[in-house]
Amino acid sequence: MPIEKVMKRDGRIVPFDKERIRWAIQRAMLEVGVHDDRLLNKVVRRVVRRINELYDGQVPNIENIQDIVELELMRAGLFDVAKAYILYRKRKAEIREEKKKILNKDKLDEIDKRFSINALRVLASRYLIKNERGEIIESPKELFERVAVLSVIPDVLYDERVFDRNGGHEQDLSALEGYIKNLDEYDGKFSIGRFKLNKYHFERFINLYRELAEKGQMKLPIDEVVQMLENGAFDKYEDEVEEYFRLMTSQVFMPNTPALINSGRPLGMLSACFVVPIEDDMESIMKAAHDVAMIQKMGGGTGLNFSKLRPEGDLVGTTTGAASGPVSFMHLIDAVSDVIKQGGVRRGANMGILEVWHPDVEKFIHAKEKNVGTNVLSNFNISVGLWEDFWEALKEGKRYPLINPRTGEKTKEIDPKSLFEELAFMAWAKADPGVVFFDVINRRNVLEPAKGEKIRATNPCGEEPLYDYESCNLASINLAKFVKYDDEGKPYFDWDEYAYVIQKVAKYLDNAIDVNKFPLPEIDRNTKLTRRIGVGMMGLADALFKLGIAYNSKEGFEFMRKATEYLTFYAYKQSVETAKKRGSFPLYEKTKYKNGELPVEGFYHREIWNLPWDELAEEIKKFGVRNGMVTTCPPTGSVSMIADTSSGIEPIFALVYKKSVTVGEFYYVDPVFESELRKRGLYSDELLRKISDNYGSIQGLEEVPEELQRVFVTSMDIHWLDHLLAQANIQLWLTDSASKTINMPNDATVEDVKAAYLLAYKLGCKGVTVYRDGSLSVQVYSVESEKKKQRVKAKPSKYAVEKLKAIVEAEPWLSRFINVEAILNGTNGKEKSVQTGGLTFSVSHVSVPKPAHEHPHHAEKPEIPEEKIRELLGAAYCPVCYEKDGELVELRMESGCATCPRCGWSKCVIS
Template sequence: MVVEKVMKRDGRIVPFDEGRIKWAIKRAMLEVGVRDEELLDKVVKDVVDRINELYDGQVPNIENIQDIVELELMRNGLFDVAKAYIIYRKKKAEIREEKRKILNKEKLDDIDKRFSINALRVLASRYLIKNEEGKIIESPKELFERVALLSVIPDLLYDERVFSKEGGFEQDLSNLVYYRELLDEYDKKLSIGRFKLNKYHFERLLNLYEELAQKGHMKVSIDEFVKMIESGEFDNYEDEVEEYFRLMTSQVFMPNSPALINSGRPLGMLSACFVVPIEDDMESIMKAAHDVAIIQKMGGGTGLNFSKLRPEGDLVGTTTGAASGPISFMHLIDAVSDVIKQGGVRRGANMGILEVWHPDIEKFIHAKEKNTGTNVLSNFNISVGLWEDFWEAIKEGKKYPLVNPRTGKKKKEINPKTLFEELAFMAWSKADPGVIFFDIINRRNVLEEAKGGKIRATNPCGEEPLYDYESCNLASINLAKFVKYNENGAYFDWDEYAEVIQKVAKYLDNAIDVNKFPLPEIDYSTKLTRRIGVGMMGLADALFKLGIAYNSKEGYDFMRKATEYLTFYAYKYSVEAAKKRGTFPLYEKSAYPKGELPIEGFYHKEIWNLPWDELVEEIKKYGVRNAMVTTCPPTGSVSMIADTSSGIEPIFALVYKKSVTVGEFYYVDPVFEAELKKRGLYTDEILQKISDNYGSVQGLEEIPEDMQRVFVTSMDIHWLDHILAQAEIQLWLTDSASKTINMPNDATVEDVKAAYLLAYKLGCKGVTVYRDGSLSVQVYSVEGEKKQRVKAKPSKYAVEILKKVVENEPWLERFINVNAIINGTNGKNGNAAEKNNKQSLTLNISLSVPQKAKEEAKKGVCPVCGAPTVFESGCEVCKACGWSKCVIS
């Protein structure tokens, strides 16, 4: 008889799958360079025949089958393959044991097995529920179930049996008090199919019912609604919960960190990004400090624009004393953040913004210069808010006025070029401040009239421009999961991607309704616009799988198309939701009814891949549920959970050494590892060589040229190409993108200035430059310190774009030396732009890190595990344990 079932290690009986045997043997054959499909098929047949012979219709267990595989490999003379299989089998056993230790459990379930050790470590350190002794009492399966279940609760309340979009229904809400007093009794009492609502799910359900009922949308009383749940009338939504659970546990998408941590739990806050207003009076300043404390206590990050505060030394009317200025109040907020630990190790994250016209702008630019043991403004990213008039003053060689925000009068005039030099120098030296281009953020701002002004602040990582007290929920889709294979090789499944985008958009829209916002002002402002942020991660891995170089025209075309799909199909969901649930409240006052969209790509029909004109007609007819729909956030620990590359960044290293309790091992990018094994190149020696080469394959003769072209790291890519990648992605986003513009250690201040101008001219909404080593004296790939890194060169396509930008605006030649950028000498030998502007106060900066800076450097070390950190997506992250300075990721 034929064996049809097999017993797994946890005792479950599952169907016998010959394909799994074939894959395991093929993996072992590739490990030792054996590529013979006929031989593979013969061995698999021998294994299956032997199983049927020995077990004759009985149920063997996994270990029995693996023993037979080993034996049949040796019978076929494949001793090296058998050895590789045995080693792999032993390694899998060690991995299972390690996973059990991490999760504090005896038996692993199917979900535990899907995630790598890396991913489980991150989940265990931050996301899984622990008891008072610090022991994990929740499995990954239970985590993703509570997240998925919360996200579907709004579907019940918007069901046409209980919800009326037009409204006009009155309900007695007094019984809500009864249910709220019985939350503990309702813990796990109600269910949607197999999924049981805990008391925190139920509490959010009651809250949303009350909100919709107050607006007249509820057709039934709360008693009737609860009875409908009890009688199973909403059990058809079990499939919706299952789908979100499947998408997360299959690592197709992940919500931002607060949603993973707080869904179905006491805090209940799902948003990561907030902007807090701060006015020029002590009450507002202290209110801002209070608001920051509340938001960060619950796990969020805050952005503040300090430009309304009067400058240092200005008159204080009530006391006739002198004002201390905005920077002093930044220190106040920094101190507040410092005492609010998130997850025990993560400090509060802030974005501090000062606009370029403020009289204290020079002090602000240098605010983080003294990076001593006190860690000045250590809980702040800082950015200079730039407007078009600043660039015009530089272009025309005019003085630039600094204006007192209290009086509205000009305090003094400065040389804008000198300020630009100082700004570039500090970014070169300390990776702070970054720059935000407010005129570009507001160029397509469809909310300006509805909100009565321009956007003037962002969240801590800059990818979410927000109005006062607005917040945003974010989630990232793993692009690598949509790369499929057929007889012609790898391809990207655009149709499945479009479907998932709409599901993730719905997840985020629902999250607004069940979000427990930290302040009433945030609840109100967020629901006026219902902003969501569908984002991407796994870009680098997707390109690896497709055989496309990140820094190539083909790569940029893919980025642009992937982002266009992201926004188009997020809008598709939003239109459908508007039909059933209503538009965002400010829709009629926005520019949407006029046919405008907040995306630059829409205004360039020549680059369309999708029918945007049809979409706009749908929006004009039905409206949209969400004012903004897409962004690209940092995904440090979230992408580690998804076992994929971070955000829209290239990977930082293909191979690097990782220290664990039992010793050291090489971490290898999984897609790169598979390619090495496929080509028979995978050896410990080659891993050592790549690690010694800063984790890069550039210049290694053992690695074929086509692999060197495709498998590029962040430092293999020229800063010009980094900017171009951000600009291409920005074209189709409603909001912004968090990305790091990586520069080598020997990059110059001239490079930084050129990068700022190019980012601005190419339509980026902000930019963060990071020169390798500027945050730390310790290089991550320490093994490569004695070896000269292969210099990154700009791609041909990027050079074409560079030349075109400068040709269109010749004044840029004063700051952008095209030939020097191409040949890598920009600012290193004194370029023409510098010589032609001797009258300006050009700073004299050495190319190496000064000794004083080395002595002062305190950053670059993970506070959790002590490993060196890296800088990506505008954020400091640890690749060893998943710690991130950013609250989103």
């Protein structure tokens, strides 16, 4: 009789699945260039027949079956395929051993097997719980269970048996103290179905009960609710925990880093993004330093607008001395960040903003100029905040007034064109400062009437504009997971499943607000006034690869728009549903939502709708909405590595690059690209070397078909105009902003940067970060080395050319700064010797050690003086990889932030 069961290596008995055999044989055939479905089917039939003959009525183990596959391949004369299969088995065995070593365990479970070695390394280095000796004592399964359990605790307390949104119930809260004092007694005592609550879960349970009871919304006393929990009255929510666990362990979505680290643990802080106010007095300045320390200690990133501080040299009334100015106080915050231990690494993340009208704006623009060798403001991203009046002055050619914030009086007038030049030059030279467009951010700001002011700050990577003491927790959905294949093997995107997952993630993030342990009471209060969430996405590049769509094409931009439109629409749909049961965010009645307005630009362009937005706006007016803002696109450095997908909304950096480890060197290949090469019989070490030498790109390689060259594009294959259009198309449908890098080649000019800033503004972006390859301080190596050159220079797509021409034709004054023809033919600004003029630093004399991939062995740290190491870590190398393994791994610029390609560490701590 046919076998029905098979025994796995860990002893589990599972259903026999011949498709797994088919997949393994097909993989071995493709490895040696055999493309023959009839032969494949014949071998699979023989293998299944042999298994049934040998194990009639028994349960074979997986090793027995693999032995039979080897034998049948040789019997069929497929010796090369058999060899490839044997090598694959050996490789799989090596991978299993490597995973055991990483996770410090003897046996792998099903969840361990789902994640790549790279993903497990990232989890092990930053996320899994370790003991005092630094040994891992938590499995990925246990991590995702503690995250999933915490996320469902609000569902229990909002259950209609215990919750009444209308309030009016009084409860005696004195009993709560007994539970809090004796938390250890309740560690593991209660469950939601099969999932146990640890003491930190229970602490959040008690805390949320207190909050709801203080509003009169708890129908029952705490003792009765705890009794219900003990008796299994809430076990129906086991399915919810199971679903969040499934979605995370299937790599469909990932919460931001603080939530993965802190859920169900002592710190308990889940939010990623914060804004701290700073007023023009010493008390407020020192309070800001304290607040930054408290937030960063728990793993968050902070944004500060320094524009209220009086300029350098201004009068200090109490001492009749001279003020030191905003930049000096940025150094104070930078020093605070330096001494905060974050995720095992001394690094904090800040966004420092100064508005363009401030008298110290020129000093601010040059604040990081001397970064090489001095490690200046290494914990800061900096951005100039621009308003409409600056663009008007630039357009009209009028002088622009600088205003003292202390007196409100004009201190001087400047030439806006010169300031614009300086700003663009420093961004060209140093990748800092970026720019934030505050008038665009506030154009559709529905919260302004409720808050009584405009938004004037963002989180460290710029994707979350926030009010003072607001925070936001984020999660990213992996778009690549929704690419499915029909019966003929053609790819399609499953929009229905995507819509379902968006709603689950929106609910997860709203729940996270209720069980969050905020670092400061002001943040707790202000966050809950607006209940802002950030549903985001990652895996865009991999999804487009699978769909056969070029990132820099009209179809690519249309996909981005539609994916983001769905993201915001269905996040709102869930938010309305939650509001019906639990109530709207507290400031809702004072906002523009009541008038049918939405903070989404695309909503005001009916001609591009794919979904019924007018119906949604009516629902929000009728039922309210739970969350003041709902979508964003954050950087996803290590989070996308855990999900084994491409980072955020970025194209991939390189299709192939060399990685060096203690046992030697190997090529890292994008998995989707590798699969395509194998399918076509093109995979070879020689081709991988050629791609790696070509800046990780396949453009211009004759061995690679044109169709693949069209689809598989990298960051540097894409012209900066197309990078801008990607950000603009995504921005169109977000309630908040997007973290994206506008990549430029090393030979880009200051004129290109100026054009990019103006076009970003006109295209409706809320801010922009331009990165010219090689400008990250002491970085002198590219994907592999300075000798490697890209064969084909990026050209703008037809769609980008049309957009560029349309924008400049619509506003002819822009042609003073945007030379359309020069941009298109690649000569923009190259007749000027602008690249060297004004540069006040040099990298040629710095003795830069070779990056990790240039060193064959890493057993010992390179012999470099301590001060040099400090300088390098502040400039272009990953502090985690150096501190952990002694490797000098170059950072890349991704999603507007310096990110490590090896471990996923990012200057933006959220990712």
